[in-house]
Each structure stands twice: as C-alpha cells, then as structure tokens.
Amino acid sequence: MKFKLGMAALTAVTVAAAGAQAQQGADFYKGKTVNYIVATAPGGGYDTYGRLVAEYMQKYLLGSTFIVKNMPGAGHLVGANAIYASRPDGLTIGTFNTGLLYNQLMQLPAAKFDLTKMSWVGKAGSDPRVFAIAAGAPIKTWQDLLDQKQPVNFATAGVGSASYVETIILTKVLNLPIKMLTGYNGTEDMLAMRRGEIAGSIASRSSYDSFVANGYGRFIAQIGGDNKDVPQLASLVKDEKAKSLISLVQSQGDIARLTAGPPDIPADRLAALRAAFKSAMEDKEAQEKAEKLGRPLEPGYGDDVLKQIKDALNQSPETIALLKEAMSKK
Amino acid sequence: MFEVMFSALWAMLTSPSIMGLMLVGVFIGLIVGVTPGIGGRLSIALAIPFVFGMDKVAGAVFLLTMHAVNGTSGQISSIMFGVPGDGDDAATTIDGYPMAKKGEAGRALGASITASGFGGIVGACVFAFMIPVLEPVVLSFSPAEFFLLAILGITFIAFLSGGDNIFRGIIVGLFGMILATIGMDPTSGVARYSGEFLFLWDGLSLVTAVLAIFAVPEMIALGSRGGSIAAVSSTQARFSFRQIFEGVMEVPRHWWLALRTSIIGALIGMVPGLGGSAAAWMCYGHAVQTSKTPERFGKGAVEGVIAPETASNAKEGGSLLPTLFFGIPGSSGMAVLMGAFLILGIQPGPAMLTENLPLVWTLIWALVVGNLIAICFLLFVVRWAAMLTFINGAVIVPFILMLVVIGAYVSEGRWENLVILVLLSIIGYGLLKADWPRAPFVIGLVLGKIAEESLNKALGLWGMGFFLRPISLVLIGLIALTIGIAVWRQVKRARRSAAREIAA
Known part of the structure; x- marks a missing residue:
C-alpha cells in the first residue's frame, strides 16, 4: 500500500515536473517564430499533415507563429538533411518520409542524419502499406498473385525511393511474380492502372482509398494498420526471414507523418513542443478536419515514437545485407 | 441537361456571397500571378x-477562380520586362518582349490578356463537351504517346530557329536536352551530372533556367545599351487604351489560331x-x-503571344x-x-456526374465568369503597368534583376539556384549577343525530360514494338510531316539564296 502510494506520489511529482518544464519551455515560445519544414512540395499527404500539425501546434503554443516551409528534393533527403542540420534551438522542426529509414539502414552517403538522435515530437498518423490491384487485372486474392504464371507489372517511383525499396524487397523475399516498372511519380501509377498497363502497386493505403472506393481497384493484402477488410500480409506468409522484413515495412508505415527536430533541442523546449503537439492531436476541430481530408489522426508521442524508430533501425545483419543486395541487383 | 446547366449559372450569378468570394478569388489569383516564384498551388x-x-x-x-486566373496576370512581367514567372510564361516572352521593345507593350498586353481569357473560356467549354467521352x-x-508527343514538340525546334540557320536552333535545342538529363535517373537510380549536390537530383529548376536564358541577358543588354525597354518614346507609341484595344482585337482577327491552340491546350491539360x-x-x-510568315516570330509577332497564352489558360479547364x-x-x-x-x-470521383451535377456546372461557369472578370479588370489597370516600359533602363534594371533573383530563389527555396542562375545567364547572354535562338533551349529542357x-x-x-499502336502511328506520321516541311523549307531557302548569289 505504502509502496503504491509512493509510486503515485512519484508519478505525480514527475508529471508535475514535466509540466513545469513544459511551462518553462512554453514561455520561451512567446513572440517566437517556428519554422516547420515539409520535405515535399505543396499537396499530398506530408504537406497536408504538416500544415495541420503546424496550424494546431501554433494554437497551443501561445504567442508563437508557425511558418510552413516546403523544402522538396531528392526524395525527402533535402528536407530531412536540412532539419537535422538546423540549429537545435527548438525553432525548427518538420516532417519527412519515414522511408528514409531505409537510407540509414543501407548507410547511403546522401543521408546526413541519424534518426535515433533526432528530437522526436510525435507522429500524427500512420500509413499502412497495401497491395493495390487494378480492377481489370485477373488477380482477386493474394493466392491469385502467387499463382500468376507470367510476371505482372507493378509500378514504383524512381529507383531508390521508399516505394521502390519496399517493392523490391517484398518481391525478392516472397518470390513474387512481379515485374517492376520504375518512374511512376505522384498519381501516375493510378492512371496507368486504369489504362491497364500496370496490374498493381505497393502503396500507402490512404492514397489508394478513394481509388478503390471509386471501383477502380482492390486491395489484396495490407501491411500494418487495423483495417479489417483486407488480410494482413504477415498472416499470409510463413517464412521467418520474410516476416522480419514485413515488420520493417510495417514499422515504417506506423511512424509515417512524423514531426521531429534536430538533435539536442533543450529539454524544456522539447517538452513544450511535445505538450503542444499532444494538445493539437486532441483538438476536436483538428480531428474533424483530418477526418474530412481522409487523413485521420492516429497520434503517437515523443519517446514512444523514438522507441519505434530505434526498433525499426535495429535490424539483423542479414536483413541489412538483403536490403543492400536488393538495391544493388535489379 | 440545359435546365441544370442554366439554373447553375443563375444560382451563381444571383448569390451575392458566391459572387463576392469569386471577386476576392480573382483578385488574389491575379496578385499571386504577378508575384514571381509563388505558384497557384501554394x-x-x-x-x-x-x-x-x-x-x-x-x-x-x-479556390477554382483563384487558381484559374493565375496565368492571366503571370505574363505581364514576361511581356514588359522579359521576366517570365514560370515555364508557361516563358513561351510568351519570346514574342511579347520584342513587342514591348518596339513600344507595343500595350498591344501585346491587350492581346495576351484577351487570349488568356479566351483560352480559359474555351477550356471550360472543352471541359463541358468532353465529359461524355472523358474516359476513352x-x-x-x-x-x-507521351514520348511521341514530346518528340513532335521537339521537332518544332526546326521552325523556331529564327533566321536562315536551322542548325543553330538544333544545337541550342540539344543543349537544352542535355541539361534535361541532369538529376536522378528513375530507371537506374543514378544521380547524373549532379556531383554531390542533392538539389540537382530533381533536375535543373525550370524557372531558374528560363530566367537565366531570357530575362537576365535582356536586362544586361538593356543596361549596357541605355535608354528604356521600349525603343520608341511614349508619345510615338500612342500609348493609350487604344493601343490596348488594338491588342484585344488581335484575338478575333486570329480567332482560328486562338481556337486551335485553346483546344490543343485543353486536351494536353486533360x-x-x-x-x-x-x-x-x-x-x-x-x-x-x-504561319505563312514564320520568320516574323521571335521579333514581335502577335500570334506568338496569343498561342501560348490561350494554351496555358485553357489547360486549367x-x-x-x-x-x-x-x-x-x-x-x-x-x-x-x-x-x-x-x-x-x-468527394471527387465518377459519382460527381450523378450526384453533384449542379456543382460541376457551377464550376464550369465559375471558370467562364472568373476569366471574364479577370480580363476586364486587367485590361483596365494594365495601361499604367505598361508605362513602365518607357522608364529609363538605369532605373528599372536593378529592380527587375531583384525580381529575377527573388523568383529563382522562391520557386524552390534553394539558394543554390542563384549559382545556376549566374552560370546559365552567361550562356544566355552569349546566345543573345551572337543572335542565336533561345526558345529551343527551353523546349529541349521541358520536353527532353518527358x-x-x-x-x-x-x-x-511493351519493348521495342511500343509505337505500333494506332495513336502512336498517327503521331509518327505527324512527326515525319513536320520534319519533311522543315527540310523542304530549308532547301527552298538555300536554293533561293544560291540563285540570288548567281544573279549577283
């Protein structure tokens, strides 16, 4: 009993301390301008989430002004590098594609960041991956895909993009009859599926939801998320090596729509940012707006997100070797 | 059908709140359009x-009117100062700026604003007519087909070489195509000609390239020549509403061209x-x-202003x-x-036609009415804007170069583009000095990538047999025809000059 009381008191004290720290940090933001970097051009999921997060964080960080700055380039690398290299004064945060995880795993020289060292504010949503198949293709189920005698065409963005990496590793490790066609950016893959030249694509569910709702396609498997209408890929696969790669893709999708700053933001300011982020995610109006956009809020906060990132990066040497091999051979 | 169509128009025109918002939308859209570097999407x-x-x-x-009228005001600076706001406006610069230099800024502006509005309205009509056959x-x-269309566009370079020498145009066009290969190759994942520079992975910034090749050289030339942009004095140019009105009348005079380019533009947009x-x-x-007189282009032909303006606005619809x-x-x-x-x-999707038809018609009408408001407003205010072309170059050059620098920076928010701006400006000025055509460069850059x-x-x-599809074969025929005409004209010109030499 005493112990429990003690624990409760301790918790109360820590919470109060964190609260005090956040308050101290919040005072710093009065009259300050915060740059929120979005690593893509306007439009699309990252921009939508970024603008929403910035708008409502400003609401809860009294006296602050958030400015959204689009910094597209090199598949989010330019923006991510810029956030990482910015001054850690808590006045620059931003969002970029979690697919950059792969770049760090493969130790590509252009990725000048260490995701585990960044100051994690939170994540606004997750973005499960799906196998989307064109309505006109004869593939109705996962088994149908496996049974294809001839390889079917799958579209991905450019070589090296997250969509390319995911498609190639899943194709290799699951031995799928897929022929990859690269260079389909934005919504080009959807049009190509409508024209019938592409059978499918491994993509984020949110971008394909309306495509499927309009009757142009179907989902045959999903990685991550809690939708009940599509079977989870992990349940369709037995091979352990494959499962570990699927879980890597899943964690990537889980932490999508993140908000982070450079390493070593002072603790009180980071606490204030995290508190504002939490209030923003719990704001009724923000939730309603996100829902309307078809980009619902599924928030995660601070250290939890950091832990997810660390777990995702903690891959066995075999997995990393597999990734590198997938990237080097076409 | 007609009932829905006109009741939508009536409902829109009689609603003060919608019309008020449309006015605000047009106004903001026009302002964003004249500001270099800020695009409609932002x-x-x-x-x-x-x-x-x-x-x-x-x-x-x-939102739609705000987006749609953007291009209508965008070309003002490309005509008056040779400073295009983006890749679309650059085509207008080629003939628009020479017109300003001849003291015809008013005529060029009148023509381009009217053409732009005309294109927007035709675009809306194409929108309405195409709904039933949209899918096929x-x-x-x-x-x-994209590949062949791009090649067809590239073959037009042959006609854009200005003077007698087709090879100059081809060389400049190839240079543009070489620069189009800069960046990450989507099929090999190799960053080409990019060195360690991440900003080059996505290719050369089109806005920066266009500003460097067109705007900066013109400003250097103006600064070193002295005087004002317009080579004639403002009294000689009869600068007035009459001149603008003359420009407006150029569009009905070239109605057949304007209609064709509007439809082509709308189809490309579609x-x-x-x-x-x-x-x-x-x-x-x-x-x-x-054109029967292609040699006039690049020197201030009004058709060279009308065609790109109709197209770039029609594509919105x-x-x-x-x-x-x-x-x-x-x-x-x-x-x-x-x-x-x-x-x-x-919720966009096929259900729009069955469930939201009145809204669809309202949007079509909004495109039409929004464009009409934009035309009237701009034709009225542009008179004062065009006066700037008669101001002494020493006053205006620094100001415009500042606009150029802002435009190159803001479009992508990268300072590295300023270095590119300087480097390409040197090439651009060289081309201007040597009297080589510059338009093929942009065509090579834009279409080479596609x-x-x-x-x-x-x-x-499809492998090597990809061009054996019906539309592809038609396009190949068009390409062959274009090249044939170009070669024939070149041969004819060579013969004529040879005959002249013999006679002399």
Whole structure:
C-alpha cells in the first residue's frame, strides 16, 4: 500500500515536473517564430499533415507563429538533411518520409542524419502499406498473385525511393511474380492502372482509398494498420526471414507523418513542443478536419515514437545485407 | 441537361456571397500571378485553412477562380520586362518582349490578356463537351504517346530557329536536352551530372533556367545599351487604351489560331503526364509551324503571344476533368485543389456526374465568369503597368534583376539556384549577343525530360514494338510531316539564296 502510494506520489511529482518544464519551455515560445519544414512540395499527404500539425501546434503554443516551409528534393533527403542540420534551438522542426529509414539502414552517403538522435515530437498518423490491384487485372486474392504464371507489372517511383525499396524487397523475399516498372511519380501509377498497363502497386493505403472506393481497384493484402477488410500480409506468409522484413515495412508505415527536430533541442523546449503537439492531436476541430481530408489522426508521442524508430533501425545483419543486395541487383 | 446547366449559372450569378468570394478569388489569383516564384498551388495550400467550414459551392468557386486566373496576370512581367514567372510564361516572352521593345507593350498586353481569357473560356467549354467521352480519350494516352508527343514538340525546334540557320536552333535545342538529363535517373537510380549536390537530383529548376536564358541577358543588354525597354518614346507609341484595344482585337482577327491552340491546350491539360509547360510550348511551336510568315516570330509577332497564352489558360479547364471525375489529379496544382475540395466535403470521383451535377456546372461557369472578370479588370489597370516600359533602363534594371533573383530563389527555396542562375545567364547572354535562338533551349529542357521518362516506361511495358499502336502511328506520321516541311523549307531557302548569289 505504502509502496503504491509512493509510486503515485512519484508519478505525480514527475508529471508535475514535466509540466513545469513544459511551462518553462512554453514561455520561451512567446513572440517566437517556428519554422516547420515539409520535405515535399505543396499537396499530398506530408504537406497536408504538416500544415495541420503546424496550424494546431501554433494554437497551443501561445504567442508563437508557425511558418510552413516546403523544402522538396531528392526524395525527402533535402528536407530531412536540412532539419537535422538546423540549429537545435527548438525553432525548427518538420516532417519527412519515414522511408528514409531505409537510407540509414543501407548507410547511403546522401543521408546526413541519424534518426535515433533526432528530437522526436510525435507522429500524427500512420500509413499502412497495401497491395493495390487494378480492377481489370485477373488477380482477386493474394493466392491469385502467387499463382500468376507470367510476371505482372507493378509500378514504383524512381529507383531508390521508399516505394521502390519496399517493392523490391517484398518481391525478392516472397518470390513474387512481379515485374517492376520504375518512374511512376505522384498519381501516375493510378492512371496507368486504369489504362491497364500496370496490374498493381505497393502503396500507402490512404492514397489508394478513394481509388478503390471509386471501383477502380482492390486491395489484396495490407501491411500494418487495423483495417479489417483486407488480410494482413504477415498472416499470409510463413517464412521467418520474410516476416522480419514485413515488420520493417510495417514499422515504417506506423511512424509515417512524423514531426521531429534536430538533435539536442533543450529539454524544456522539447517538452513544450511535445505538450503542444499532444494538445493539437486532441483538438476536436483538428480531428474533424483530418477526418474530412481522409487523413485521420492516429497520434503517437515523443519517446514512444523514438522507441519505434530505434526498433525499426535495429535490424539483423542479414536483413541489412538483403536490403543492400536488393538495391544493388535489379 | 440545359435546365441544370442554366439554373447553375443563375444560382451563381444571383448569390451575392458566391459572387463576392469569386471577386476576392480573382483578385488574389491575379496578385499571386504577378508575384514571381509563388505558384497557384501554394496559394491554394495557404487558403485551405480559410475555406474550412465554408459552404462547399462557395468555397470551391473561390479556390477554382483563384487558381484559374493565375496565368492571366503571370505574363505581364514576361511581356514588359522579359521576366517570365514560370515555364508557361516563358513561351510568351519570346514574342511579347520584342513587342514591348518596339513600344507595343500595350498591344501585346491587350492581346495576351484577351487570349488568356479566351483560352480559359474555351477550356471550360472543352471541359463541358468532353465529359461524355472523358474516359476513352484520357485512357488512350499512354507513355508511348507521351514520348511521341514530346518528340513532335521537339521537332518544332526546326521552325523556331529564327533566321536562315536551322542548325543553330538544333544545337541550342540539344543543349537544352542535355541539361534535361541532369538529376536522378528513375530507371537506374543514378544521380547524373549532379556531383554531390542533392538539389540537382530533381533536375535543373525550370524557372531558374528560363530566367537565366531570357530575362537576365535582356536586362544586361538593356543596361549596357541605355535608354528604356521600349525603343520608341511614349508619345510615338500612342500609348493609350487604344493601343490596348488594338491588342484585344488581335484575338478575333486570329480567332482560328486562338481556337486551335485553346483546344490543343485543353486536351494536353486533360491528359495528365505531359505537364503544363508543354502545352504553352507545343502551341507556340504550332503557331510558328502553321504561319505563312514564320520568320516574323521571335521579333514581335502577335500570334506568338496569343498561342501560348490561350494554351496555358485553357489547360486549367482540361486538367480539372480527371481530377473531378476520376479523383486522380493530373498536376501538383490540381492535387492541392483536390485536397481543398475534400475539406469542403466534395468527394471527387465518377459519382460527381450523378450526384453533384449542379456543382460541376457551377464550376464550369465559375471558370467562364472568373476569366471574364479577370480580363476586364486587367485590361483596365494594365495601361499604367505598361508605362513602365518607357522608364529609363538605369532605373528599372536593378529592380527587375531583384525580381529575377527573388523568383529563382522562391520557386524552390534553394539558394543554390542563384549559382545556376549566374552560370546559365552567361550562356544566355552569349546566345543573345551572337543572335542565336533561345526558345529551343527551353523546349529541349521541358520536353527532353518527358521524352526520356516516357520512352523508358514504354520500353519497359511493351519493348521495342511500343509505337505500333494506332495513336502512336498517327503521331509518327505527324512527326515525319513536320520534319519533311522543315527540310523542304530549308532547301527552298538555300536554293533561293544560291540563285540570288548567281544573279549577283
């Protein structure tokens, strides 16, 4: 009993301390301008989430002004590098594609960041991956895909993009009859599926939801998320090596729509940012707006997100070797 | 059908709140248009928080008109100072700026504003007519056709070489195509000609290249020559509403050209994948190719202003089609607009036709009325703007160079583009000094990239036999015809000059 009381008191004290720290940090933001970097051009999921997060964080960080700055380039690398290299004064945060995880795993020289060292504010949503198949293709189920005698065409963005990496590793490790066609950016893959030249694509569910709702396609498997209408890929696969790669893709999708700053933001300011982020995610109006956009809020906060990132990066040497091999051979 | 059509118009015109918002939308759109570096999509992204909670019809009309009139004001600076706001406006510069130099800025502006509005309205009509056949038309264009369309556009270079020497145009065009290969190759994952510079991975910034090749050289020339942009005095130029009105009348005089380029522009906009700049350039090339006096182009031919302006505004109506009825946006601008529509509670997709037909008609009418308002407003105010071309160059050059620098920086927010601006400006000035054509450079840059990407896709999909599709064969025929005409003209010209030499 005493112990429990003690624990409760301790918790109360820590919470109060964190609260005090956040308050101290919040005072710093009065009259300050915060740059929120979005690593893509306007439009699309990252921009939508970024603008929403910035708008409502400003609401809860009294006296602050958030400015959204689009910094597209090199598949989010330019923006991510810029956030990482910015001054850690808590006045620059931003969002970029979690697919950059792969770049760090493969130790590509252009990725000048260490995701585990960044100051994690939170994540606004997750973005499960799906196998989307064109309505006109004869593939109705996962088994149908496996049974294809001839390889079917799958579209991905450019070589090296997250969509390319995911498609190639899943194709290799699951031995799928897929022929990859690269260079389909934005919504080009959807049009190509409508024209019938592409059978499918491994993509984020949110971008394909309306495509499927309009009757142009179907989902045959999903990685991550809690939708009940599509079977989870992990349940369709037995091979352990494959499962570990699927879980890597899943964690990537889980932490999508993140908000982070450079390493070593002072603790009180980071606490204030995290508190504002939490209030923003719990704001009724923000939730309603996100829902309307078809980009619902599924928030995660601070250290939890950091832990997810660390777990995702903690891959066995075999997995990393597999990734590198997938990237080097076409 | 007609009942829905006109009741939508009536409902729109009689609603003070919708018309008020449309006026605001037109006004903001025009301001964003004249500001270098800020594109239409950014203005919509910024407006999204304000439309939240707005009535869906009013909000959609507001955003659409704001987006649609953007291009109408964008060409003002490309005509007056040779400073294009983006890739589309660059085509207008080629003949618009020489007109300003001749003291005809008013005529050029009158023509371009009217052409732009005309294009926007024709684009809306194409939108309305194409609804029933949207699917088969849009879906019949695949990477194979994109590749051939791009090649067709590239062959127009032959007609843009200005003087007697076709090879100069080809050399400059090839230079543009070489620069188009800079960046990450989507099929090999290799960053080409990019060194360690991440900002080059996405290719050369089109806005920066266009400013460097067109605007900066003109400003250097103006500064070293002295005097004002217009080589004649303002009294000689009879600068007045009359001159602007003359420009306005150029559009009905060239109505057949304006109609063709509007329709081509709307069709290019309708088929996602070619991009907005391609429309303006292909129509410019088309105007030169079909002209009886192609040698006038580049020296201030009014058709060279009308064609790209009609095309770049007509494509807005076209590009709205796949966005609204497939739910698949055709451009990044449309992607932002679609996001805003979702916030308003409009769900783009095939159900728009069955459930939201009145809204569809309202949007079509909004394009028409918004463009008309923009034309009237601009024709009225532009008179004072055009006076700037008579100001002494020493006063205006620093100011315009500042605009150029801001435009190159803001378009992508990267300082590295300023280095590119300086480097390419040197080449641009060299071309100007040597009197080599500069338009082929931009065509090579814009279409070279599309050609390469589509060729890679087409080969991946169908192998070497990709061009044996019906539309592809028609396009190949057009390409052969274009090259044939170019060669024939060249030979004829060579013979004529040879005959002249013998006679002498």
